[in-house]
Amino acid sequence: VTTETVRRDLDRLEQTGALRRVHGGAVGIDRASTTEVSLSERRLRQGDAKRAIGAEAARLLSPGFRGSIFIDAGTTPAAVAAELPQVLGEG
Structure with missing residues (x-):
């Protein structure tokens, strides 16, 4: 465009x-x-839902997964990234 x-x-x-x-x-x-809301405030908004989305999305990967994962910027993608070490056995 x-x-x-x-x-x-x-x-x-x-x-x-x-x-x-x-x-x-x-x-x-x-x-x-x-004025844009600060990142720390955005993390708190719908925080439980973001963590639930992060956990569910991370569980889509099999334990021991080795490969590339592309994650966009934002508070919900950050919640996904935070869950990856636990799901992949690295946390």
Whole structure:
């Protein structure tokens, strides 16, 4: 997708009231602030659910698994990564 396409689409979404444009992107129309929540606060939000997701996702690997695992950034992927040593017998 080109930058121009993203800008055009964001403009249209703003015109329909679906979002509000801000420097560097857009935020939900109901959002009062453009300040991002800190990482430590995001870890606490839905923490039990994130840990449950992490445990279940890690259990999809067999013990002793040797290979590559690609994990994206974020608090839920971090919960998955935290479970890997226990599931793979390294924790």
